[in-house]
Amino acid sequence: MAGPRLDPVSRARVARLLAAGAVAAVVGAVLRVAVVPLFVTPVFDRVLATADLGALPPLLLVGGALALGGAVMLWFQDASFGRAAAAASASWRAALGAGLVRRAPGTLPGTSGGVSARLLADLREVETFVLFGVGSLVAEGVTLVAVLAVLAWTDALATLALVVLALPAVAVMRLIGTRIEAASHRHQVGVERVGARLQEAFRHHETVRAFSADAFVADRLAPDNLATERAMTRRTALAALQVPVTQILVFVAIGGLVALLAGRVAAGLVTTGQVVSFITLVALLATPAQLLPKVLALAQQARAAWRRLGELQEADGPRPSIPDATTRSGAPAADGVAPAVPVVRIDDLTLVLPGGPRVLERATLELRGPALVALTGVSGTGKTTLLRAALGFVPIEAGTLTIAGVVLGVAHPGGGGRTAEEERALRTRVAVVAQGTDLLSGRVRDNLTIGRAYDDTRLWSTLEAVGMAASVRALPSGLEADLGEDGGGLSGGQRQRLAIARALLGEPSILLLDEPTSALDEGSEREVVDVLVEQSRQRLVVAVSHRRAVVDRAHHVVRLANARIEHEERLLPSATAEGGRTA
Template sequence: MSSNAGETEARRKRCFTTLTEVKKTAIAIALTWSSTRQARALLDAAIEAGQENARFVGNVMNAMDTLRHFGSHSWINECFMIRAREVRDNWRAYVLQRLAYIAVLGLAVALQFAVTLLLLIPEYHAGAITIGDMVLFNTLLLQLNMPFETVARAISDVARSRADLIPLGRLWAAPEERQASHAHDFKPSADQLSFESIGYAYDNGRGVTDVSFKAGRGGITFLVGETGSGKSTIFKLALKSIEPDYGRILVDGTDIASVDRADWYAAVALVPQEVMLLNEPLADNILLGRPRDEVRLRDASKEAAILPLIEALPEGFETTVGERGLKLSGGERQRVAIARALYGQPAILLLDEASSALDERTERDVMDHIRTLAEDVTVLAITHRRGVISTSDVVVDLTDCALSVT
């Protein structure tokens, strides 16, 4: 009877130990899952804060000269410190949360050993087991813990991987650019650009409504109007950077919505108000990777009224312009941008206040050159200087989006 009682007691203890291990496993997995969810939120916040700080630094680098001229060093330093502290605080919160989780796991393991010893020491004193049996039992428990630790690490790794993939996921989730099946057939001929009852509204409610006009060859079509009247919006629509909420934009009767951007950009050239120049030779800044044709390069520079300046330089077209074109004046940078646009021999030329940095005489010369091009190219321009407009030009007034065409 005593033997059966001993076996029953041993089975009871084994069942108790097994149930204890199962409960511990369930608690460990639940704790890992809950801790990982909290850690994931902190990790996402830390990564987002780091990306925001990187964007801020990039913006500061682009505006370094302006910030230096206005003595904004202290302000920029304060802004950077605020963002850096946010990054640090988010990462510290994440690390502290993980440390707390590891500490809880450590206490759980210590409690496991304590309970095991409380159960086994009486058995040792009774002579039922030896020290070797106790060591073996605890070793087996540690081996049983290993799969659960692997599960915990896997959950943690998945959470970190998810946080790393969030930026890429946002890119993958972005809508794909719509492709037009017959875009390769697009070849403008008369190059007449028509806006038919175009409307577009931004999230803030601003935009344009019921815009209708035509731009063709023979002269420059100027968009004028007060700031915020929609001139830049019209350019974005013409460049297919945004799509109208309603209405159509036609070129020689073809809706540009049916034309792929690559084919459209091959027919359109833009001269922006803010010119981007690389720290490379003038020729490279005009070509931007396009095949070099010396005749076209010189013709485009001549039409942009910058060829005399280039020829006067010791290295000519191989002269390096400096970081962001700092070796050139504002007017010279804009003329390089005009030459860049004209090199591609576009069918439609868009000028976003392209002559705003030029003196009156140079501006007049450049615009006269462009008017000669307007016999073969459709030119659409934004300007605030009505003095550059001649009697042969077409003026589209966008003030209050109530169009008056003269």
């Protein structure tokens, strides 16, 4: 499974930083190895063996320069890899987050909390390896190769013996590494599940406290938390096992090497100074022998996370552009899309709940605006499903649903198959107010614009149209006032009107609402219904509702029952809608 991709600009930047860090790691490793032939061997052969103390000062200068150079290279190496890790993680977070958001609703690979925990935790594993592992892997790898090269130049036979004796250590490290990767995957899955449980508890915090359900929440969390703990324990135990096992095997290899060198000294094949230099070089392998197993453990953990991140990589259709403030429902049609009209037309439409019954069977209906339509029916008849189908979020089994000039059908399941122009037209011409209002924490301005460019005049006029301007002006900072999660700080009616204002900013041809007054008191409900009636003079307003306050003032009442549509048109004094038809 491939991992997540970087965009070209980020890829080039990260590549430059990694290259700079790798160069610093190589230079630092060479300087460490150079200490032996340029400092250690001369000290033994020229200063200690011959008592030439005059040669010591220049040798100390050389040794000091090598040490200083190595320290500078180590700093530059860590700084470069740190910047690379930060840049890569930022790019991956942005790309993966955007890709997940672009998916059709209902197709996320898990709950919102679980997916969020998965993305952040898995990215942290990869980031940790880039930050702490890549530099050590390059530096210690170069040190290992350089030391072996010098050893081979010094005594080829002894070096060959060392390599052969070290092969068991390599095999054991590889075996443990595969076990670490499997344990890491289980741990990462556990973190995702724990994140989902915690997000669920925090999201419904008031309900949990109201029912004193602390123990219930803890019981739901406990199995996943325990499984995650066990996976983490196994992963750390395996990672910790690498170093002592490697050290034991390396000690055995060095013991055999010392025995070989002692025999060669006794035979007069090498000098004592050469043996000391050789042993000193071998001692330099102690650091790679300790660090490389740890680095390889980080690499195995990062590899498991990398594969999981690759599964999140978004690979669906074209990314729809965000409509700007100049887009209007009456604007010229995009290429290949019919002009915008406030009409919903259903032709032989069949809808099936995923894994459930049919909610519509070859239904036909046409509604023309401006008008207010109440979509009613008992629970489970598919009112919200029909609304989501009109937004292109639910696959259509058969027939077509045309909304504001955009045709939805079996060729467009969950957004697949729609052109960019069709997607843009649908999102521009049709606006929605979800049942939960879906307000965000943060500024009132951001809740209204959600990334679209509108000036303050437009914002205030829209707030005025829904009767919300005075409430926003009363906030400490007006449009800049911060709201809590789900619009905390506003009443239920205010949240609903703010959500309606957000939907109306783009001047849609059609406004869809899901139970807009179900959670409101009588006074707030009356205010919201007044807003809907006023808006129905300009556009087609379709509200899923069972409340009499909405149904009694609707120009059309559409009832869903037994997979059929029943349509009633009212001739209310304020009605401006044309007739409808049903079959």
